[in-house]
Amino acid sequence: MHDLPPHGAADNGSPLDDDFIQLLSESGERMPNAEFDPWVRDIGAAGLAALYDDLVVVRRLDTEATALQRQGELGLWPPMLGQEAAQIGSARALHPDDFVFTSYRENAVAYCRGVGLTDLVKVWRGNAQSGWDPASVGMAVPAIIIGAQTLHATGWALGAQFDGADSVAVTYFGDGATSEGDVNEAMVFAASFQVPVVFFCQNNQWAISEPVGLQARVHIAERAPGFGIPSLRVDGNDVLAVMAATRVALDRARSGGGPTFIEAVTYRMGPHTTADDPTRYRDPADLARWAERDPILRLRRLLDAEGLFTPEFEAATAAHADAAAAELRAGCIGLADPEPLSVFDNVYTTPQATLDRQRAGYAAYLASFESSDTRSSNEGASV
Amino acid sequence: MIRVFSLPDLGEGLTESEIVAWHVAPGDTVTLNQHIADVETAKAVVELPSPFSGVVSELHRPEGVLVHVGDPIVSFEVVGADAVDDSGDSSDSGAPAAPVPTKREANLVGYGPDAEREGRPKRRARPGSAACATPVPLATVTSPGLPVAVTSSVANPVAAAPGATTMERPRSTPPVRMLARDLGVDLTRITGTGAHGVITRDDVRAVGVTPETVPVADAPSVFGAPSGTRESRTPIKSLRKLTAAAMVQSAFTAPHVTEFLTIDVTPTIDLLETINTAGAREGAGRVGLLAVVAQALCLAVARTPSVNTRWDEAAGEIVQFHYVNLGIAAATPRGLMVPVIADADRLGLAGLADSLARLTAAARSGTTTPAALAGGTITITNIGVFGIDAGTPILNPGEAAILAMGAIRRTPWEFRGDIALRQVMTLSLSFDHRLVDGEQGSRFLADVGRILANPGLALTMLGATPGAA
Numbered sequence: 001m002h003d004l005p006p007h008g009a010a011d012n013g014s015p016l017d018d019d020f021i022q023l024l025s026e027s028g029e030r031m032p033n034a035e036f037d038p039w040v041r042d043i044g045a046a047g048l049a050a051l052y053d054d055l056v057v058v059r060r061l062d063t064e065a066t067a068l069q070r071q072g073e074l075g076l077w078p079p080m081l082g083q084e085a086a087q088i089g090s091a092r093a094l095h096p097d098d099f100v101f102t103s104y105r106e107n108a109v110a111y112c113r114g115v116g117l118t119d120l121v122k123v124w125r126g127n128a129q130s131g132w133d134p135a136s137v138g139m140a141v142p143a144i145i146i147g148a149q150t151l152h153a154t155g156w157a158l159g160a161q162f163d164g165a166d167s168v169a170v171t172y173f174g175d176g177a178t179s180e181g182d183v184n185e186a187m188v189f190a191a192s193f194q195v196p197v198v199f200f201c202q203n204n205q206w207a208i209s210e211p212v213g214l215q216a217r218v219h220i221a222e223r224a225p226g227f228g229i230p231s232l233r234v235d236g237n238d239v240l241a242v243m244a245a246t247r248v249a250l251d252r253a254r255s256g257g258g259p260t261f262i263e264a265v266t267y268r269m270g271p272h273t274t275a276d277d278p279t280r281y282r283d284p285a286d287l288a289r290w291a292e293r294d295p296i297l298r299l300r301r302l303l304d305a306e307g308l309f310t311p312e313f314e315a316a317t318a319a320h321a322d323a324a325a326a327e328l329r330a331g332c333i334g335l336a337d338p339e340p341l342s343v344f345d346n347v348y349t350t351p352q353a354t355l356d357r358q359r360a361g362y363a364a365y366l367a368s369f370e371s372s373d374t375r376s377s378n379e380g381a382s383v
Numbered sequence: 384m385i386r387v388f389s390l391p392d393l394g395e396g397l398t399e400s401e402i403v404a405w406h407v408a409p410g411d412t413v414t415l416n417q418h419i420a421d422v423e424t425a426k427a428v429v430e431l432p433s434p435f436s437g438v439v440s441e442l443h444r445p446e447g448v449l450v451h452v453g454d455p456i457v458s459f460e461v462v463g464a465d466a467v468d469d470s471g472d473s474s475d476s477g478a479p480a481a482p483v484p485t486k487r488e489a490n491l492v493g494y495g496p497d498a499e500r501e502g503r504p505k506r507r508a509r510p511g512s513a514a515c516a517t518p519v520p521l522a523t524v525t526s527p528g529l530p531v532a533v534t535s536s537v538a539n540p541v542a543a544a545p546g547a548t549t550m551e552r553p554r555s556t557p558p559v560r561m562l563a564r565d566l567g568v569d570l571t572r573i574t575g576t577g578a579h580g581v582i583t584r585d586d587v588r589a590v591g592v593t594p595e596t597v598p599v600a601d602a603p604s605v606f607g608a609p610s611g612t613r614e615s616r617t618p619i620k621s622l623r624k625l626t627a628a629a630m631v632q633s634a635f636t637a638p639h640v641t642e643f644l645t646i647d648v649t650p651t652i653d654l655l656e657t658i659n660t661a662g663a664r665e666g667a668g669r670v671g672l673l674a675v676v677a678q679a680l681c682l683a684v685a686r687t688p689s690v691n692t693r694w695d696e697a698a699g700e701i702v703q704f705h706y707v708n709l710g711i712a713a714a715t716p717r718g719l720m721v722p723v724i725a726d727a728d729r730l731g732l733a734g735l736a737d738s739l740a741r742l743t744a745a746a747r748s749g750t751t752t753p754a755a756l757a758g759g760t761i762t763i764t765n766i767g768v769f770g771i772d773a774g775t776p777i778l779n780p781g782e783a784a785i786l787a788m789g790a791i792r793r794t795p796w797e798f799r800g801d802i803a804l805r806q807v808m809t810l811s812l813s814f815d816h817r818l819v820d821g822e823q824g825s826r827f828l829a830d831v832g833r834i835l836a837n838p839g840l841a842l843t844m845l846g847a848t849p850g851a852a
Binding site: 069281368 | 394429
């Protein structure tokens with residue numbers, strides 16, 4: 001049995017709490033680990049450079065989207081600042097035929113899956129009900145309801161099991177979601193049927209404004225064994241450790257070993273969304289401590305130590321990031337407003353009399369406006 | 384080409400924000416996403432990134448004013464890719480094309496219609512000002528002096544028009560309201576001829592005015608409410624909600640007793656004069672009365688420790704603090720906060736004065752950290768700064784006592800057998816009667832009063848051990 005740590009004290013994922021898998025220290029040194037090193041042995045100079053490029057690009061995209069919200073081009077945006085390694089390290093471990101079910105903050109995962117940059121922001125701009133075709137990229141559109149996607153993933157994995165496929169469902173959620181009924185139900189079913197699903201929890205320390213210590217008196221990873229699911233606790237700001245842990249879990253799932261739970265210990269360095277003010281509940285000293293553990297900084301230090309961080313590489317990465325940001329901005333601002341009646345599209349695959357009546361009624365209502373400008377429009381903002 | 388940037392909805396469903404600071408001035412060259420302003424919404428203070436690369440041509444709103452979402456706040460002279468697709472009527476003068484009738488609002492994430500401004504002209508002109516009047520700075524509107532904007536609405540032809548007697552929104556349909564808005568017609572001026580008095584399209588056209596005469600500038604009323612609104616509703620949330628919960632919890636769990644003591648504090652005022660003018664605090668800030676009261680409280684706590692305790696209902700125990708973490712109730716831009724001076728009993732008068740200065744600066748600038756608000760054991764509230772004499776303060780939850788300082792008044796008072804004009808103030812002490820008996824509370828209040836009435840007595844209390852009196 002465990003000795004329970006004092007409430008909210010020892011187990012709030014503080015920087016000193018390093019009871020997790022780490023392959024890359026804060027200062028950028030490789031930490032030898034006989035168990036997990038083999039899983040990232042293939043990541044050489046080119047692999048490290050590619051991961052660094054990913055991290056820089058997704059942070060730049062995230063910053064640009066935040067700016068677009070401040071400029072009135074997006075209604076809302078959930079920044080992921082600080083969580084890049086947890087998302088990139090895990091998403092880059094996936095196969096194309098795996099399927100991802102995420103919450104709303106996993107925009108770096110979406111980037112890795114090949115979601116178009118403009119598609120990332122469509123919903124946040126209010127231009128579409130969903131941003132992309134899930135089947136074409138192997139990733140469902142984000143679940144806004146906390147934890148609901150874990151059930152979707154478990155169901156999908158059950159289907160893969162029936163099909164005899166060796167694809168794996170991976171579901172991303174946060175520390176707060178682990179207290180939701182949906183997540184617990186998903187874990188019960190995943191364990192019962194030993195389905196190929198990976199529960200990937202980004203413990204970013206905050207359920208909006210509630211610190212994780214309020215809801216978890218043991219490490220979140222320690223909950224999973226109670227369901228009969230093995231778990232790994234990994235430094236979520238260490239892109240290599242995250243990749244190794246995810247590969248272990250994926251391999252177990254593909255070989256019939258059933259579900260795995262991964263707790264990636266990271267930190268949300270920005271607000272919950274652009275409508276949140278973290279300075280009201282977060283100690284600035286806490287933020288400063290986590291800034292030292294920045295996921296990009298430590299990989300840069302490793303590259304530097306190995307002589308890979310050349311001025312040319314730095315410039316090329318920055319140029320890639322800027323180009324991606326410019327593409328995101330141009331695509332976002334260039335999105336055409338949807339036709340009001342398009343809200344009725346894609347509700348049913350076959351004609352429905354009730355829906356047709358509603359469509360006709362709404363069309364008549366729109367026609368009752370005398371002006372020809374009956375569309376909700378963003379153009380008013382540039383008057 | 385001039386491009387105008389209008390205030391976006393920076394949170395979810397916000398209607399207005401305050402410009403806290405501009406970081407650029409007309410003529411400055413800015414790059415895309417450069418931090419140009421700090422804007423405070425009901426939810427957060429956020430940094431505004433520039434939407435264009437170019438040169439700032441005009442700031443339409445000064446710092447410190449409340450701006451509606453959709454109002455122009457800054458214009459840029461831009462060249463290249465950004466210089467496309469803007470309305471021509473703003474490029475000739477560089478001024479925002481404010482008089483254009485409002486179009487339907489952009490409707491992003493289910494914000495719904497802008498009901499409050501439905502069918503009303505956007506802004507009314509202040510008397511004697513140009514069409515695009517500068518709104519009254521918030522500080523002026525909310526200052527405790529006489530209201531300054533009171534007369535502006537009277538001069539307004541729309542508000543004063545006959546027929547504007549009812550404050551209920553006139554009955555009409557959305558297309559008619561849109562027509563009225565496009566024509567600049569105020570629906571409150573119209574008597575509907577449709578069924579049940581509903582205003583029809585023809586009613587609106589009959590009154591229709593040309594866009595040139597549409598009043599566009601509207602000075603905020605004293606209460607900052609749109610014209611015609613007699614009451615408004617604000618969701619109970621954030622700090623207001625927390626404050627309310629704390630007050631209710633305290634008021635209905637701790638049985639409060641409040642005692643008053645009126646004293647002649649002239650000797651303390653004289654002492655402060657000496658300290659602050661005689662160079663006794665070389666290079667340091669002034670020592671204020673609050674610091675002396677804090678020092679007096681710490682000395683008095685040592686003689687009556689029961690006022691510095693906590694009732695731990697769950698544990699069935701009384702917690703006696705052997706230190707004083709002194710809370711100072713502060714009215715901040717965000718509302719009531721009680722930042723704490725840790726170990727106030729060890730600081731001495733100079734240390735208390737320095738701590739108070741830091742704490743006040745942080746509270747005013749909104750940089751008080753959550754840690755600075757935690758762990759108080761007893762509180763002072765200075766209601767005297769509002770010109771108030773006495774009150775019955777509610778305990779900060781979990782504390783046993785709270786001391787309120789009243790205003791100091793020149794008052795005829797008995798002095799050495801005669802009547803003299805003296806500096807007199809009233810202290811109000813509320814205490815938790817579960818923890819503090821009347822004898823103890825009275826002794827504590829009398830001790831504070833004795834020190835303030837004769838600060839030299841503090842010498843006799845130094846080193847006093849609890850209960851020694």
